[in-house]
Every structure is written in C-alpha cells, then in structure tokens.
Amino acid sequence: MRRLSVALVHHPVVGRDGAVMTTTVTNLDVHDIARSARTFGVSDYFVVHPIEAQRALVARIVAHWTGDGRGLSRIPDREPALSRVRVVATLADACTAAGDAEMWTTAARPRARSISFDDARAHLRDDGRPVLLVLGTGWGLADDVMERADAHLPPILGVDTYNHLSVRAAAAILLDRLVGDRCAR
Amino acid sequence: MRRLSVALVHHPVVGRDGAVMTTTVTNLDVHDIARSARTFGVSDYFVVHPIEAQRALVARIVAHWTGDGRGLSRIPDREPALSRVRVVATLADACTAAGDAEMWTTAARPRARSISFDDARAHLRDDGRPVLLVLGTGWGLADDVMERADAHLPPILGVDTYNHLSVRAAAAILLDRLVGDRCAR
Numbered sequence: 143m144r145r146l147s148v149a150l151v152h153h154p155v156v157g158r159d160g161a162v163m164t165t166t167v168t169n170l171d172v173h174d175i176a177r178s179a180r181t182f183g184v185s186d187y188f189v190v191h192p193i194e195a196q197r198a199l200v201a202r203i204v205a206h207w208t209g210d211g212r213g214l215s216r217i218p219d220r221e222p223a224l225s226r227v228r229v230v231a232t233l234a235d236a237c238t239a240a241g242d243a244e245m246w247t248t249a250a251r252p253r254a255r256s257i258s259f260d261d262a263r264a265h266l267r268d269d270g271r272p273v274l275l276v277l278g279t280g281w282g283l284a285d286d287v288m289e290r291a292d293a294h295l296p297p298i299l300g301v302d303t304y305n306h307l308s309v310r311a312a313a314a315i316l317l318d319r320l321v322g323d324r325c326a327r
Numbered sequence: 328m329r330r331l332s333v334a335l336v337h338h339p340v341v342g343r344d345g346a347v348m349t350t351t352v353t354n355l356d357v358h359d360i361a362r363s364a365r366t367f368g369v370s371d372y373f374v375v376h377p378i379e380a381q382r383a384l385v386a387r388i389v390a391h392w393t394g395d396g397r398g399l400s401r402i403p404d405r406e407p408a409l410s411r412v413r414v415v416a417t418l419a420d421a422c423t424a425a426g427d428a429e430m431w432t433t434a435a436r437p438r439a440r441s442i443s444f445d446d447a448r449a450h451l452r453d454d455g456r457p458v459l460l461v462l463g464t465g466w467g468l469a470d471d472v473m474e475r476a477d478a479h480l481p482p483i484l485g486v487d488t489y490n491h492l493s494v495r496a497a498a499a500i501l502l503d504r505l506v507g508d509r510c511a512r
Contacts, residue, residue, distance in 0.1 A: 158402070170355050174493040183486030217343070219491045299508045301368030306404045308359040311499035314492065315507070318500045323484045 144265075145272035146321065147240040148179055148313065149188040151233055152196070154284035165279040167196050172203050172227060173220070174310040175277075180223040182317040187226045188236035188274075197229045204229070233276065233287065241272035244292040248275075248316060249282055250305045256294040259319045265293075266320060275316065277309055329450075330457035331506065332425040333364055333498065334373040336418055337381070339469035350464040352381050357388050357412060358405070359495040360462075365408040367502040372411045373421035373459075382414045389414075418461065418472065426457035429477040433460075433501060434467055435490045441479040444504045450478075451505060460501065462494055 150171060153164040172189060179187040189200045207213035207224040214221055230236050237243050246262070257265070266273060276283065276291065288294070297305055298315050307315070335356060338349040357374060364372040374385045392398035392409040399406055415421050422428050431447070442450070451458060461468065461476065473479070482490055483500050492500070 170493070170495075174496050177491055177493055178496045180489055181483075181485035181492055222489060223491065298366075298503070300366035300502075301506065304365055304407060306362055306408065307366055307499065308355070308362055308495070310355075310493070310495055311359050311363045314496035314499045315503045317485075318483070318503065321486065322500070 143267055144270055145185050145241055145243075146183070146266060146275065147186040147188060147236070147243060147272065148175060148184050148275045148277065148317075149190050149233060149236040149240075150175060150309065150313075151276060151278050151283060151287065152189075152191045154287060155278045155280040156282055156284055157280055160281075162284045163280060164192060167191060167199055168279070169203060171279070171310060172200060173224070175313045176223040176227050177220075178314045178317050179226055182321045184226065184317065186228050186240060188228045188230050188239065190230055190233050190236055192231055197231065200227065200229045237274055240274045243272040243274035244270070245290065246273055246275050246293045246295060247283055247288055247291040248277065248295040248297070248312070249288065250297050252297055253288065253294040256296050258296065262293070262295060262320055275320075277313055279309055328452055329455055330370050330426055330428075331368070331451060331460065332371040332373060332421070332428060332457065333360060333369050333460045333462065333502075334375050334418060334421040334425075335360060335494065335498075336461060336463050336468060336472065337374075337376045339472060340463045340465040341467055341469055342465055345466070347469045348465060349377060352376060352384055353464070354388060356464070356495060357385055358409070360498045361408040361412050362405075363499045363502050364411055367506045369411065369502065371413050371425060373413045373415050373424065375415055375418050375421055377416055382416065385412065385414045422459055425459045428457040428459035429455070430475065431458055431460050431478045431480060432468055432473055432476040433462065433480040433482070433497070434473065435482050437482055438473065438479040441481050443481065447478070447480060447505055460505075462498055464494055
C-alpha cells in the first residue's frame with residue numbers, strides 16, 4: 143500500500159464568482175477530516191493556509207485535543223485523529239512533507255485525464271510514489287492546482303447532477319471509495 | 328426504488344458514560360446531511376428533537392436558506408438541500424411522516440441481525456415499505472431505539488478498529504454505499 147495523505151486547501155481556491163480567493167478555517171473541517179483520515183489509515187492530514195494567524199488557530203485546535211489541552215481528557219478518541227493534522231503554508235510544502243507525493247485532485251465537474259475509482263484503488267496498492275489527495279474549500283481548487291495535478295478523480299455523483307456535497311462529506315466518501323473495506327458490503 | 332428518508336436523532340441517544348441523554352443541534356449537521364441527502368436522492372431529512380426551542384432553531388436555519396432569508400440569494404445551491412429538512416419531536420413522528428417506514432439503524436459496534444450493504448442496496452430496489460435510515464448524535468442511539476429497528480447496517484470500518492467518524496461523515500458514506508453510483512468507480 144502506498145502512503146496516502148490528504149490536504150485541505152484554503153488557498154488558492156475559487157469563490158462563488160470564480161475568482162481566486164483565500165477561505166477561513168472551519169473548526170469541523172479539522173475534526174471531521176482528521177477522524178475520517180484516521181479511520182481510513184491516512185498517514186497525514188495537511189491543513190494548508192497561507193496566513194500565519196489561521197495556521198496558529200489550527201495548531202491551537204490540535205493542541206487542545208492532543209497535548210495538554212482539556213479536550214484530551216474529555217474525549218480521548220479525538221487524539222488518534224487530531225494527531226495526524228499537519229499545518230503548512232503551501233500545497234508545495236504539503237507535497238514535500240507527504241514524501242514527494244503525487245497530487246490527486248477531485249472536483250464537482252468532470253475533468254480530462256480522470257482515472258476511475260477502481261483504477262485509483264489499484265494504483266494505491268502498487269509500488270508507486272506516495273499520494274496526496276488534494277481537497278479544496280470554498281467553490282473548489284483553483285485551475286492552476288488542477289493543472290499541476292498528476293491525476294483527477296471523477297466527481298461524486300448521486301442520483302442526478304446535484305453534487306454540492308460539503309468538503310467533509312466528500313472527503314469521507316472519497317476515502318471510503320479509495321481504501322474502505324469492500325468485504326463488509 | 329423504495330422511498331428513502333434519513334433521521335438525525337438528538338434524543339434518545341447515549342452520552343460518553345452510556346446514560347441516555349439529549350444533545351443540542353449542530354448547525355453543520357443540518358447543512359451537511361441535507362446536502363448529502365439531496366445528492367443521493369433522499370426524499371426527507373428529519374431532524375428529531377424533543378425540545379421546542381431547538382426545533383425552532385432548526386426551522387430558522389432552514390428558513391434562512393430556503394424562504395425569504397438572506398442565505399437563499401447568497402448560496403442558492405443550498406435551497407434544494409435544506410428544503411428537504413423536516414423538523415419533528417420524536418422518532419415515531421419521523422417514521423409516520425416517512426410513510427410508515429421501516430427503521431434501519433447503524434452503529435459503531437457490530438449488532439446481531441445486521442444486513443450487508445449489498446443486501447441493503449438490493450432491498451432498496453424491491454417493492455417493500457419506505458425506509459428511514461436512523462442516525463444518532465452524541466455517542467449513538469439508545470438501546471431501545473436499536474431494539475425497535477427493523478434492520479441494522481454493519482459498522483463502517485476503515486483499516487482497523489478505530490471508527491469514530493463524525494455523524495456527518497458516516498451519513499455521507501452510508502448514503503454512498505446504499506445508493507451511490509457504482510458505475511463511476
């Protein structure tokens with residue numbers, strides 16, 4: 143199994159109008175994706191933010207649940223999840239720290255050069271480079287991130303064309319599709 | 328396809344110590360599960376709370392994004408999701424409103440009488456009664472809810488025994504496993 147990491151990008155992402163922007167940190171993004179990451183054996187969960195004060199906020203959330211913060215004694219189950227969070231300034235930093243990883247992206251719209259989930263599952267089991275699954279906040283990753291990606295996963299579709307999943311829900315489904323236990327089905 | 332609804336239960340659920348309790352509403356539970364419900368064709372998303380002021384809070388959140396609230400013009404994509412939210416006082420009310428539905432539950436621990444996800448997918452495509460997928464907040468559904476259930480889905484397992492997913496992540500994965508588009512894989 144290749145090493146699998148996840149990155150949640152707050153910049154560069156696009157806003158409602160399609161312009162490149164920076165989003166603020168959402169507390170439950172830190173918790174939910176860390177818990178999903180731990181459940182599915184993700185080695186590192188990178189929270190990517192260019193603003194120092196926002197990185198400090200994430201570090202403080204993590205310390206509350208892992209270090210000598212009061213959260214650790216209140217809900218000890220959060221420690222194995224939150225301890226996988228790494229706070230970095232840029233996506234390039236995340237790629238390097240993930241072991242010079244390939245970048246796999248996903249988006250609500252279909253892209254050229256996309257690989258199926260079945261192929262992606264198989265690739266994760268070959269001897270290739272580590273993989274960084276890159277998720278965008280806001281209205282999704284900026285085009286230049288998409289263009290630098292090594293592979294695109296297909297959009298998660300339900301019953302029709304509505305696919306406005308939260309990034310927390312999308313991360314959970316992606317990890318289940320990529321590494322979830324299919325025998326339990 | 329049978330009619331499929333989801334219920335998020337705030338009472339009766341258990342707390343950290345195993346005692347039956349009532350949890351408070353989390354804003355992102357309303358949003359995330361509504362967005363996942365809309366994506367996967369769920370007809371109704373019941374938020375179950377015995378306290379009137381908490382039900383009023385959920386109704387106010389929904390109105391902000393669907394009625395004449397400011398949310399509708401800011402993020403119109405939320406309307407098709409949040410408009411599926413129904414606010415009810417008891418799980419029995421949800422069952423009735425879901426069309427005298429069967430109750431299917433899920434839990435982090437394995438249960439007797441559980442059906443596989445493959446069987447559950449097949450059942451949803453037969454001509455049986457409507458199905459209400461019942462999710463617990465806090466540390467999960469109280470035992471008497473589990474005992475009244477018509478079927479139990481297996482726990483969502485990742486790579487080992489850690490399965491402390493958020494209810495938002497669990498709902499997303501369950502709906503994907505039950506009705507997601509498997510061809511896209």
